[in-house]
Amino acid sequence: MSLRENVGHHNLDPGKAKHRSRIWTDVDLGAEGKAQGYLWLPLGTHDTSGEETGLYSCEGIPVVSIKNGEGPRVLLMAGNHGNEYEGQVMLMKLIRTLQPEDVRGQIIFLPAANTPAVRAGRRTSPLDGGNLNRLFPGDPMGGPTSMIAHMIESEILPGVEYAFDFHSGGDKGDYLPCAVIARSDDPARFSRSLELLKVFGMPTSMIIDHSTGGDGALIGACRRTGVYHLSTELGGGGAVSAPALRMAEKGLARLLEHTGVLSRAIAVEPPPPTRLIRRxxxxxxxxxxxxxxxxxxxxxxxxxxxxxxxxxxxxxxxxxxxxxxxxxxxxxxxxxxxxxxxxxxxxxxxxxxxxxxxxxxxx
The missing domain is CATH 2.40.50.100 (RNA polymerase II/Efflux pump adaptor protein, barrel-sandwich hybrid domain)
Known part of the structure; x- marks a missing residue:
């Protein structure tokens, strides 16, 4: 089964089969209930001489879908950079907590989006040096990281309305914990994005014109697919910032309620005031x-x-x-x-x- 058939939101034109993702899954992401497993990224294998054998191994990218009827569709993503840990921890905890009866619509989790980088604890993939947040829209025939970018933009994003991507400063930087949106030239879209920022409710919130990755970042992919996007910078320094994690967990609960994807309230505090800044x-x-x-x-x-x-x-x-x-x-x-x-x-x-x-x- 192709990934697109599993997601179940769009049909691929047979004449454009060459553009189909080479990443596949045996998890039915369009099914009702809670489904978990892997997106399988094919990798070439080599013999002791270094020559490709024609056989393949696969990298398993963890994916979880919680679906319950019709409603909003949300992508939650972490591990875009492998050494940014707060978002990964937050999504793993939420995966174990939420059940289908808690959801109205669908939440798709990619808690280790660039899995090779996550396994290595590195910003970029050890397989090809790829920085996932610089390689959108990707290439199904490209290197491993480019294949992941292509899968997310062509297969996942067209099936959701919101994408929330959790970053931090990695092992070289330490951020003032904040949420981030990109400015839109469409006043109505920008107003809705500002509302997401205020609902998330970090003490500091950042508005940017574009990511440092330009259109090669997930922000660019969301612009191209019409998906509302919010990201974060949650501490860093190669550690998990407990205060930033707690603030983000409360903010994400509010954000999911705000989108309407939850069937019951899980937020325990209203959003505090946020200071809006620009980089x-x-x-x-x-x-x-x-x-x-x-x-x-x-x-x-x-x-x-x-x-x-x-x-x-x-x-x-x-x-x-x-x-x-x-x-x-x-x-x-x-x-x-x-x-x-x-x-x-x-x-x-x-x-x-x-x-x-x-x-x-x-x-």
């Missing part, structure tokens, strides 16, 4: 400009406000301990949204991502 352009992040690598000592932290030309930290040089440290300056005013985790830094390393309060006239 500054990448050229205005805070970068190390020391020619020599060294150790970065930060002077500011997440949520702090900085001024243009403010010293945000110092670069120290252990191999020349008598050398005076060099200051790292903020190029613009802003709020610290993300910090670099490794102290070891060098020329061009971003140590802080900045944002500013959002206003309609600022975009």
């Amino acid at each position: 500054v352009p990448a050229r205005d992040y805070v970068y190390v400009q020391s020619a020599e690598a060294g150790l970065f000592e930060p002077y500011v932290g997440l949520g702090d406000e900085v001024q243009a030309n403010q010293i945000t930290g110092m670069m120290h040089f252990p191999t020349a301990p008598w050398k005076e440290p060099e200051p790292v300056l903020a190029p613009v005013d802003g709020i610290v949204l993300c910090r670099r985790v490794p102290a070891r830094s060098g020329l061009g390393d971003c140590v802080f991502v900045l944002g500013r309060d959002w206003a309609p006239s600022s975009l």
Whole structure:
């Protein structure tokens, strides 16, 4: 059975069979009830000489569907980057909690979307170096990560109305916990997306023009397929942030209720106020400009406000301990949204991502 036949939302034109995903599943994602199993990503196998044998092994990408009659259809996704853990933990817990009687419509879970990267605990896939959030719309005949991107955009997204994708800072970055939406030129769509952001109710919320991955990110795929999208940045640093996870769990409960996909209330708290901010352009992040690598000592932290030309930290040089440290300056005013985790830094390393309060006239 093809994946598209299992999802059951769309029929593929036989004349376009070459565009069908090569990823397959024996899980009927269109069936009523709770179904769980794997999407099977075919991989070539090699003999000891390194030559392809013509046989295949498969990577199993975990998938869960909870379906109960007609209603909204929602995709919940984590593990887009394999070393971002809060979303993976949150979705695994929710999979074990929700039962078909709790749902009105369908929720599809991809808690380890780029499974090779998740298995390796890496941002990108060890199979091909692929960054899933840069490879949409993907290619069914491409590398493993491109095949996953193609499957999500061509097979999953056309069957849902909402896609919520949970990110964090990975092992190199630590984010001020926030939810994220992309601005739309359609006022009605943007208004609905803003409502999702406020319902999710993180203390800080970010509005961006586009992902750093541009149209190659899931945001681009959702724009192309007309799906409402919300993502997050939930801590990072290679750990699971307990406070960020708890806030996100409460926010997701509210969000699912808001979409109408739940048959019973599971949220326990109303959304608190959220501070709307926008990320500054990448050229205005805070970068190390020391020619020599060294150790970065930060002077500011997440949520702090900085001024243009403010010293945000110092670069120290252990191999020349008598050398005076060099200051790292903020190029613009802003709020610290993300910090670099490794102290070891060098020329061009971003140590802080900045944002500013959002206003309609600022975009």
